[in-house]
Amino acid sequence: MASSIFSLLFLTIFLVSLSHVLSYSSKNLLDSHDPMKTMAEKFIRQLNLFPKHDINIIVPSKDQIVDQQRLFEKKLILSYLGHSGATVQDLAHHAGYYHLLHTKAARMFYFFFESRNNKNDPVVMWLTGGPGCSSELALFYENGPFRISHNMSLVWNEFGWDKVSNLIYIDQPTGTGFSYTSDNRDIRHNEADISNDLYDFIQAFFNAHPEYVNNDLYITGESYAGHYIPAFASRVHQGNKKKEGIHINLKGFAIGNGMTNPEIQFKSYTDYALDMKLINQTDYDNINKLYPKCQQQINSCGTGGEDACLYAFQDCTNIFSSIMDIVGDKNYYDIRKTCEGNLCYDFSRMETYLNDNQVKRALGVGDIEFVSCSSIVKQALGTDMMKSFVVGIPPLLEDGINLLIYAGEYDLMCNWLGNSNWVHAMEWSGKRDFGAAPSINFTVEGEDKGVQKNHGPLTFLKVHDAGHMVPMDQPKAALAMLQRWTQGKLSNT
Ligand SMILES: *[C@@H]1O[C@H](CO)[C@@H](O)[C@H](O)[C@H]1NC(C)=O
Ligand SMILES: *[C@@H]1O[C@H](CO)[C@@H](O)[C@H](O)[C@H]1NC(C)=O
Ligand SMILES: *[C@@H]1O[C@H](CO)[C@@H](O)[C@H](O)[C@H]1NC(C)=O
Numbered sequence: 492m493a494s495s496i497f498s499l500l501f502l503t504i505f506l507v508s509l510s511h512v513l514s515y516s517s518k519n520l521l522d523s524h525d526p527m528k529t530m531a532e533k534f535i536r537q538l539n540l541f542p543k544h545d546i547n548i549i550v551p552s553k554d555q556i557v558d559q560q561r562l563f564e565k566k567l568i569l570s571y572l573g574h575s576g577a578t579v580q581d582l583a584h585h586a587g588y589y590h591l592l593h594t595k596a597a598r599m600f601y602f603f604f605e606s607r608n609n610k611n612d613p614v615v616m617w618l619t620g621g622p623g624c625s626s627e628l629a630l631f632y633e634n635g636p637f638r639i640s641h642n643m644s645l646v647w648n649e650f651g652w653d654k655v656s657n658l659i660y661i662d663q664p665t666g667t668g669f670s671y672t673s674d675n676r677d678i679r680h681n682e683a684d685i686s687n688d689l690y691d692f693i694q695a696f697f698n699a700h701p702e703y704v705n706n707d708l709y710i711t712g713e714s715y716a717g718h719y720i721p722a723f724a725s726r727v728h729q730g731n732k733k734k735e736g737i738h739i740n741l742k743g744f745a746i747g748n749g750m751t752n753p754e755i756q757f758k759s760y761t762d763y764a765l766d767m768k769l770i771n772q773t774d775y776d777n778i779n780k781l782y783p784k785c786q787q788q789i790n791s792c793g794t795g796g797e798d799a800c801l802y803a804f805q806d807c808t809n810i811f812s813s814i815m816d817i818v819g820d821k822n823y824y825d826i827r828k829t830c831e832g833n834l835c836y837d838f839s840r841m842e843t844y845l846n847d848n849q850v851k852r853a854l855g856v857g858d859i860e861f862v863s864c865s866s867i868v869k870q871a872l873g874t875d876m877m878k879s880f881v882v883g884i885p886p887l888l889e890d891g892i893n894l895l896i897y898a899g900e901y902d903l904m905c906n907w908l909g910n911s912n913w914v915h916a917m918e919w920s921g922k923r924d925f926g927a928a929p930s931i932n933f934t935v936e937g938e939d940k941g942v943q944k945n946h947g948p949l950t951f952l953k954v955h956d957a958g959h960m961v962p963m964d965q966p967k968a969a970l971a972m973l974q975r976w977t978q979g980k981l982s983n984t
Contacts, residue, residue, distance in 0.1 A: 539839040546867035547671035565855040600669035613707035615656035620715025623868030625668030626660040633962035650966035682722035707742040717749020725883035743893030748905040752913035759909035800874040825958025885919040899957030940968040945982040
């Protein structure tokens with residue numbers, strides 16, 4: 492999930508059938524009777540989501556988006572309930588579309604919530620994973636200003652990240668959430684294009700909001716955003732160095748339960764599963780026999796072969812599905828929980844709310860349907876999945892840009908152990924000192940909420956009593972984490 496979510500597993504099954512399907516006809520890929528599409532839908536339904544379309548590729552109607560401006564933003568007037576500490580008039584909540592520069596016809600949708608506290612707070616961007624799931628999952632279920640109550644009204648989130656930041660949620664890559672295009676060629680297949688789009692957006696955003704350009708900027712997100720975030724942070728850093736456009740005041744990037752280094756993270760699945768008693772020693776030894784092939788394909792994928800990336804996907808996800816065969820109906824985003832029937836989480840209120848006509852009018856999205864998770868956006872990133880995005884990180888650390896890797900301890904999918912392992916293995920000037928740094932308790936209002944380790948710009952935090960979506964499971968601790976980290980108070984020293 493990134494929150495996203497989802498699914499190595501779904502892709503697993505779907506890529507196993509991919510090679511099969513390809514041998515018949517590649518046209519089947521977009522055929523609605525395709526078996527892998529059926530699989531994709533099944534997995535999206537585990538979250539109780541039923542997007543009407545597989546991707547937002549549409550023919551825009553005349554009343555769609557006002558097109559004279561590249562960035563079109565609308566002040567939001569939604570009905571807010573309860574006491575916020577501010578009046579509705581004071582609140583600057585916006586929704587907007589950005590006509591992406593290097594595309595045929597793509598429009599990127601975003602929410603922008605100015606801080607409830609102080610406009611000098613940092614600007615924080617949030618990216619949900621999937622790949623292909625909307626960042627509104629995080630907005631409404633994790634760290635946004637409000638949540639959707641059972642009666643479909645909004646209630647304030649006491650621990651919304653807009654209490655300490657000016658917060659932006661982006662629907663991306665193109666075709667996700669309310670973001671759309673009318674041209675298939677705008678579908679993204681790699682992080683270079685994805686990070687260029689995000690870079691073009693943030694340039695346009697600061698151009699439209701010059702009052703925020705000197706604030707600190709932090710890039711955050713979850714799950715598959717473990718790919719997006721390092722690539723985008725590097726893109727910003729390069730732009731700054733080359734004096735492209737507006738200087739972006741990038742101060743740090745944070746990844747929650749991310750997938751960043753598949754070689755190390757796929758190795759850790761069995762270690763985590765054994766530690767958590769999900770499998771026994773015999774299972775462990777058997778499943779580990781699958782790893783050398785996975786590792787070999789990942790290495791071939793890293794050195795260029797796109798086919799190798801698909802094979803890597805197939806071989807590596809065998810490890811994950813072998814574990815799940817033993818684990819059964821446990822929720823792989825939170826192994827304390829069981830999936831009931833088809834249902835592992837219920838995020839359906841978000842879909843109902845965002846497809847309400849009155850809400851859509853307020854958002855200025857015209858008649859665009861909300862695509863909560865796009866199976867085609869995900870499918871298009873099939874060769875991106877097994878690549879490592881660690882390589883761009885050390886130059887950022889050496890220039891003093893902060894990195895926070897945090898992980899809820901009960902997530903299997905992007906588990907804390909695999910994240911801790913790649914963070915410790917990363918080559919940079921502070922590697923030894925980070926390795927030798929003490930683990931100390933992360934305490935929030937006297938309660939132990941996790942264990943953290945820090946050296947210089949690098950911090951790792953394991954969060955207690957949380958699964959894949961830390962701000963959903965531990966909202967107070969997650970807000971404290973963001974606040975301390977952006978104020979430079981999370982580190983040991
Ligand atoms: C809807 O639910 C919220 C929170 O549970 C409650 O505060 C509010 O009064 C309810 N509104 C209506 C119209 O029932
Ligand atoms: C380990 O678990 C498997 C099922 O996953 C079971 O068949 C086997 O008997 C167990 N082995 C031991 C030594 O407990
Ligand atoms: C750290 O937290 C654990 C619980 O997570 C607790 O048992 C331990 O006493 C704490 N250590 C210190 C030094 O506070």
